[in-house]
Amino acid sequence: MDFGFTDADDGFRAEARGWLLEHGEAGQDRRVWERTLGKSGWIGLGWPESGYGNRSATLTQQVAWAEEYARSSAPPRSGHIGENLLAPTLIAHGTDEQKSRFLPAIAAGDELWCQGYSEPGAGSDLAGVRTVAVREGDGYRISGQKIWTSLAHEADWCFVLARTEAGSRRHHGLSFLLVPMDQPGRIEVRPIRQLTGTSEFNEVFFDGALARGEHLVGGEGGGWSVAMSLLGFERGVSTLAQQVGFARELGRVVEAAVASGAVLDPVVRDRLVRQWAELRTMRWNALRTLGRAGDAGAPSVAKLLWGGWHQRLGELAMSVRGAAAAVGPVDWSPSAAYELDVLQHLFLFSRADTIYGGSDQVQRTIIAERVLGLPREPKGVV
Known part of the structure; x- marks a missing residue:
C-alpha cells in the first residue's frame, strides 16, 4: 500500500478538521452528538456501500x-459498535x-x-457460549447472561450470539x-465497577x-461464521485513531518524566524512546x-502489539513519577470521592489490555493455527 496521502485526501482532512473544530465541543450529550455526526454524513465512511x-x-x-x-476535542463515540462492527456485518x-x-438508523x-458475545466461562473461548434462543412462533426467546458488554446501559439494540440447537457444542x-x-x-443491565471507579462495561x-x-442474520445455525466475520471488522481504521490517543498519553508520560527528573536516568530515557519507536512501528x-483483505493474522498481530505496548506505557507512567504515583486524594474523609489523575487511570485501566478484546494467549493461538498452520492445541490441556 502507498503510505502517502493525495491532494484529495489532504482536502478531505482539512474539511474534517474544520467541521470538528466548529461542531465537536467536549461535554456534549453523546446521543445528541451521534445525531449531529449522522446529519452531516460522517457515520459509515468505511462501509462498502453508501446510500444510507x-x-x-x-x-x-x-x-x-x-x-x-x-486529535479533536469531540465527545467520545457511542456509535462505534453499530457503525464499525454490525453495519459491515449486515x-x-x-x-x-x-x-x-438498520443501516439508515x-x-x-x-x-x-452493544455486542452480546462474552459470557461467564465463555470470554476468550467464544465457542463455549451457553445463552440459548428457543423458537417461539415467528421469533426466538432468549435466556442467559452476557458480560463485559460495552455501552449496554446506553444501547437500543444488542446483537447476540446464542445457541439455537439443543445439545449442540x-x-x-x-x-x-x-x-x-x-x-x-x-x-x-448491571454496570460493572472497574479498578478505575468507572463502569464502561456491564452484565446483561x-x-x-x-x-x-x-x-436472524445468516440463517439458523450460521451464527459462528457471522460472528467470526464481525470480529474481522473489529480492528481496522479505528486502530490508527487509537494510536493518536496513545501518542497523546505518551506525551503526558514524557512531561511527567521531565517534571520529576526521571528523564535524567538513561534507563528511563531508553524506555521512553522505545515506546515512541514501537508506536511508530x-x-x-x-x-x-x-x-490487505483476508489476512487472517493481521488483527491478532495488531492486538498483541498495542495491548502489550499500552500496558508497558501504564507501568512507565507510574515509574517516572516515583512515590508520587501512589498518592491518593487530599481529603481522606470517608465521604470523599477517590479521583484518579490521568496517569493513574492509564495504569489501572491498561492492566486489562492484554485480556479484553481477545487475550494474548488466544491471539497467539489464532496466529499459530490459522496463519502458520501449526497443529491445533488439544482441548482440555492446562
Missing part, C-alpha cells in the same frame, strides 16, 4: 477522518430488508448498539440475533427476551495491513 445517509470515502480518507477525530451477511431497516445516529448450533434492549422484565441478563425471526504496520 453516509458519505463515501476512500481508505486513506477514512484514516484522515479517524486521526482528525482523535452488508456482508444481512438480507436487503435487514440492511434497509445507524448512519443517522438514531440507534446505538462448540461452534455448532449457534445463531446471530438482533435483539431490542427495551424489554422491561426481560432484559436487565436475558430472561425470555424476544428477537423477531426476521432479525505500529502505525506503519496498521497502514500496511489496511489494504
Whole structure:
C-alpha cells in the first residue's frame, strides 16, 4: 500500500478538521452528538456501500477522518459498535430488508448498539457460549447472561450470539440475533465497577427476551461464521485513531518524566524512546495491513502489539513519577470521592489490555493455527 496521502485526501482532512473544530465541543450529550455526526454524513465512511445517509470515502480518507477525530476535542463515540462492527456485518451477511431497516438508523445516529458475545466461562473461548434462543412462533426467546458488554446501559439494540440447537457444542448450533434492549422484565443491565471507579462495561441478563425471526442474520445455525466475520471488522481504521490517543498519553508520560527528573536516568530515557519507536512501528504496520483483505493474522498481530505496548506505557507512567504515583486524594474523609489523575487511570485501566478484546494467549493461538498452520492445541490441556 502507498503510505502517502493525495491532494484529495489532504482536502478531505482539512474539511474534517474544520467541521470538528466548529461542531465537536467536549461535554456534549453523546446521543445528541451521534445525531449531529449522522446529519452531516460522517457515520459509515468505511462501509462498502453508501446510500444510507453516509458519505463515501476512500481508505486513506477514512484514516484522515479517524486521526482528525482523535486529535479533536469531540465527545467520545457511542456509535462505534453499530457503525464499525454490525453495519459491515449486515452488508456482508444481512438480507436487503435487514440492511434497509438498520443501516439508515445507524448512519443517522438514531440507534446505538452493544455486542452480546462474552459470557461467564465463555470470554476468550467464544465457542463455549451457553445463552440459548428457543423458537417461539415467528421469533426466538432468549435466556442467559452476557458480560463485559460495552455501552449496554446506553444501547437500543444488542446483537447476540446464542445457541439455537439443543445439545449442540462448540461452534455448532449457534445463531446471530438482533435483539431490542427495551424489554422491561426481560432484559436487565448491571454496570460493572472497574479498578478505575468507572463502569464502561456491564452484565446483561436475558430472561425470555424476544428477537423477531426476521432479525436472524445468516440463517439458523450460521451464527459462528457471522460472528467470526464481525470480529474481522473489529480492528481496522479505528486502530490508527487509537494510536493518536496513545501518542497523546505518551506525551503526558514524557512531561511527567521531565517534571520529576526521571528523564535524567538513561534507563528511563531508553524506555521512553522505545515506546515512541514501537508506536511508530505500529502505525506503519496498521497502514500496511489496511489494504490487505483476508489476512487472517493481521488483527491478532495488531492486538498483541498495542495491548502489550499500552500496558508497558501504564507501568512507565507510574515509574517516572516515583512515590508520587501512589498518592491518593487530599481529603481522606470517608465521604470523599477517590479521583484518579490521568496517569493513574492509564495504569489501572491498561492492566486489562492484554485480556479484553481477545487475550494474548488466544491471539497467539489464532496466529499459530490459522496463519502458520501449526497443529491445533488439544482441548482440555492446562
